[in-house]
Amino acid sequence: MSAPDELGQDYLEVRDLTVDFEGFKAVDGVDLTLLQGRLHFLIGPNGAGKTTLVDALTGLVPATGLARYRNRDLLTMKPHQIVRSGIGRTFQTATVFEHLSVLQNLDIAGGVHRKAWRLPLARRGTPDYVQHALETIGLTDLRDRPAGVLAHGQKQWLEIGMLLVQDAKVMFLDETVAGMSHEERDATGELLQRIGSERTTVVIEHDMDFVRSFADVVTVMHAGKVLAEGSLAEIQSDARVQEVYLGRAATAVADTVEATYIEEGV
Numbered sequence: 102m103s104a105p106d107e108l109g110q111d112y113l114e115v116r117d118l119t120v121d122f123e124g125f126k127a128v129d130g131v132d133l134t135l136l137q138g139r140l141h142f143l144i145g146p147n148g149a150g151k152t153t154l155v156d157a158l159t160g161l162v163p164a165t166g167l168a169r170y171r172n173r174d175l176l177t178m179k180p181h182q183i184v185r186s187g188i189g190r191t192f193q194t195a196t197v198f199e200h201l202s203v204l205q206n207l208d209i210a211g212g213v214h215r216k217a218w219r220l221p222l223a224r225r226g227t228p229d230y231v232q233h234a235l236e237t238i239g240l241t242d243l244r245d246r247p248a249g250v251l252a253h254g255q256k257q258w259l260e261i262g263m264l265l266v267q268d269a270k271v272m273f274l275d276e277t278v279a280g281m282s283h284e285e286r287d288a289t290g291e292l293l294q295r296i297g298s299e300r301t302t303v304v305i306e307h308d309m310d311f312v313r314s315f316a317d318v319v320t321v322m323h324a325g326k327v328l329a330e331g332s333l334a335e336i337q338s339d340a341r342v343q344e345v346y347l348g349r350a351a352t353a354v355a356d357t358v359e360a361t362y363i364e365e366g367v
C-alpha cells in the first residue's frame with residue numbers, strides 16, 4: 102500500500118503514544134494512522150483511554166511517542182499552536198458561550214486565526230467563512246439567538262461550526278451524539294459525512310447505532326491500548342473485542358455482536 106502522503110491525502114500519524122499518570126498508563130503505546138476523508142470512530146469501554154488520547158493529541162496532557170501532522174510533532178507543541186496548525190476538538194459537554202449569539206460564538210472561534218488588531222473588522226459584517234459555516238451546520242435562521250436557547254443537538258452543531266471557522270483540518274469529536282434524538286443523530290452523521298471529505302475526522306462514541314450507520318473505520322481501545330481496528334464487521338467478528346465486551350451487559354458494543362452470541366456469552 103502507498104504511504105498516505107503519496108495519495109495526496111492529509112493524515113495524522115500516531116506512533117507509540119503513551120500517557121503516564123504517575124505510573125498508570127492511561128494510554129499505552131497507541132499506533133494510529135488517521136486519513137483524511139474517512140470517518141474514524143474510537144470506541145471502547147469507560148476508562149479505555151479514548152479521551153486521554155485526544156487530550157494528548159491536543160496538548161492538554163503530556164505524552165511520549167510521536168504524533169506527526171504535516172511534518173510537525175503535535176506532542177512538542179502547546180495547545181494554541183496545535184489549534185493554529187489545524188487540529189480542533191469538541192468536549193463531552195458543549196462549550197459554547199450561552200449568552201452570546203450563535204453568530205458571536207462563531208465569530209469568536211474564527212478569531213483563532215486573526216491578529217488581535219483585526220478582530221473588530223469582523224463586526225462590520227458577517228465574514229463569508231462564518232456565513233458558510235452557519236449554512237453548513239443548518240443554523241442560519243438562528244444566527245442571532247443566544248446559544249443558550251439552542252436545542253441540545255443544535256449546540257453540538259454549533260460546536261462543529263466553531264471547528265469549521267477555525268479551519269480545523271483534523272477534528273476530534275467527543276461523544277457528539279450523546280443525548281440526541283434519532284433525527285438529530287442522523288443529521289449529525291450526514292453533517293460529518295459532508296464536511297469529512299476534506300478533513301480527518303475522529304469521533305469518540307458509545308452509540309453503536311451511530312457507529313454502525315456512519316463509521317468508515319473503527320478503532321477499539323481497551324486498557325489504554327488499541328485492541329482492534331477495521332470495518333465494523335471486522336471489529337464485530339474479532340474474538341478479543343467480543344471477550345472485552347461480553348459480560349458487560351449494559352455496555353455499548355455488546356449490541357454489535359450477533360444476538361445469539363450475546364445470549365450464549367452473558
Ligand SMILES: Nc1ncnc2c1ncn2[C@@H]1O[C@H](COP(=O)(O)OP(=O)(O)OP(=O)(O)O)[C@@H](O)[C@H]1O
Binds near residue numbers: 122127145147150151
Ligand atoms: N488526570 C488524570 N490523572 C490520573 N488518571 C486519569 C486522569 N485522567 C484520566 N485518568 C484515568 O485514565 C483512564 C482513561 O480515562 P479516559 O477518560 O481517557 O477514558 P475514556 O475511554 O475516555 O472513558 P469514557 O468513555 O468513560 O469517557 C481512566 O482510568 C481515568 O480514570
